[in-house]
Amino acid sequence: MNNPSTSPTTAASTPSQSTDVVIVGAGIVGLAHAAHAVANGLTVTIIERDHHAAGASVRNFGHCCITAQSGELYELAQTSRKYWLEFAEQAGFWAAEAGAVVLARTDAEMAVLRELSSVREPGQVELLSPSGTRELLGAGSSAPSAESHDGGWPGLVGGAFLRDDLRVDPRTTVATLAEWLSQQSGVELHWNTAALGFSQSPDGVSVQTSRGELRAKQVFVCVGHDVDYLFPDLAAEHQIQRCALQMSLAAKPAGVEFAPAVLTATSMLRYPAFTDMPAAAALRAEVQENQPELLEIGANVMFTQRPDGTVILGDSHHYHLTADPFLDEAVTETLNTEIAARIGEPLEIVQRWQGIYASSEVAPILVRDVQPGVTVVSVTSGVGMTLSFGLAHRNVSRLS
Template sequence: MTTPGNPDLIIVGAGIVGLAHAYEAHRRGMKVMVLERDERAVGASVRNFGHVCTTGQSGQGLEYAREARERWLGLSDPAGFAVVQQGTVVVARTSDELAVLEEFADVRGRDEATPLSLAQVEQRIGWLPPGTVGGAHLPLDLRVDPRAAVPALAAWLQSQGVEIRFGVNAGQIADGTVLTSVGTFEAPLIIHCVGHDVDRLFPTIAEKYQIRRCRLQMFEVAPPVAEPIGPAVLTGTSLLRYGGFTGMPSAEQVRAAFTNDQPELLEIGLNLMLTQRPDGSVVLGDSHHYERTNPPFDDESVASILLREGERLFGRPITVRKRWRGVYASSNLTDFLVEPVDARTHVVSVTSGIGMTTALGLAPAALDRILG
């Protein structure tokens, strides 16, 4: 499909990473086309908590997350999606977990992590989880509904002149040419942003960075408490997943306690956390298992552990309304993959499960690198 109106940039993938790069390229005055194999985004970008977990990141991830936070806020009104600015409450249920939060607050400062008493935890989230000994409020974190925000961002980009073609599957990409299910597209630059499917077209790059697919079990449950839950809620297992917390001196004591008392939580990679959707339902998760090719069968024992821990957190039974398998790209070698295929083709993927948190901040840095 070579025409006088060929784009300056073709992006393959209309998830949050692809849309973030489309937005940044459009800001720079580039003519952008996005090709998406499905009729809408149905992958990791809509199967997540909608938690923009800015504060918990570290290093480069924290830099990207801070930039992404400002962009989420700036895009909310023009693109027409809501951003909830009630932060995150981290619930501590042991003295070691509380020590991590106190250490974190000392490092980051009270404007990023405010210690909470029991009464303040209950006031913030609407109930007091049994066994709570304290907590912390991370006021900079944001929350969006990914099922609404991602389509809204795509529609707004289209209204601004970005061409997005849904239902177009890319089968081969090289040297400025994309061979698809509906024809051939050409551009001076192509960026492949298809998350965990790097190996489908670029197995050498996937092998180089040891890309695996992380599969997650997640639930949507009926509201367990009457009061609205404004912030995202993290727990002790979350302190073992985010770099900002794992770097604290007491984090190893937290890990040791889980190893001794609840090793099954570590075996399934549990990050017990939740967010509330606009209709009141609660997204609860999540487990983590890593393989290049995941089996098609989910182990019900994993779901049972997640539901048990969810009920312990709420102190009451919960009712599952929906369940699904999340998936994202994972690499032990890099959190952010930006890799050339040839002079006109690059692969970009968030390989750490924090695409919603960082993609809008990664995009300007990635384009700077790609464009030289």
């Protein structure tokens, strides 16, 4: 089996060239910038400190949460959607126009969905009956079982289908995109190569790396939550924290197959399109009254099914400058019990992990020219998959 961490090609590769663009970080944000730069005919060098990308971009749900954004983020997300689909086609990774389903179990939850539906274009947020919700989740034709009483996905009063959301597979997307990029003319990708610092050079920017110097006209520093390692003052000014999330993977539950991402009440307390709705305040009060344990762990109870049938479960949110590595079993248990109740099936947990993303109270994205030709780009709000290609399109377009 090919273990990327011992691949001889990574160890032998020594950057030495000058290119139009250097990208630091081969997560989705860095690779999206590389993809747009290549599409614009620019030569690109990508450096990644690890032997393969293992950051936030491989630890998430693979949910491009387009519909639930608002304002500037909504515009970026819609642009991103277009390019997610285009680059999936070109690079050969899986991206499905599967949408998302929001489960509603109370009238307060349904009220938020109704309000959002009323302010969006027809069809974008489609209100669903309980049977319509179950049908979209692949349980429409199943007869009610004795266990679940109503044919799986129990206890629904309704739901909503978010038409524009996309699904990708976080475990394979970044690796496939990186491989495709490395095969494009004018692109070099160097694993196991860390950026250490940046200075001006006569023809642009000099990047000091753990394998020597690189030169470029423009550098995009896309290091996710690790901005503070390279630019501590900028990280402090933008109040970047590490948001640590507890996640699990369940084996494919027997007979359960659903394509959309599945969101619940706590999702409606986190994403801006929902929280902008007047009915969100009553929903928050209801969750606080009935399930305060979910708010205590900053839960966004949601789940997605990967192409192999396994189900990604999450998540909790805890904020630190440096995240402790220890997973709290009670937090995982709270999330997974809630999700099993939503699906109406027991879940066999096969993996647990911690994800970390950059978070800031100041603004949901950070794009800052820190010196001529060096731009730091970090999504500081937990929707970096959603925004990646849109943000990269905007940043790379500025170069021409």
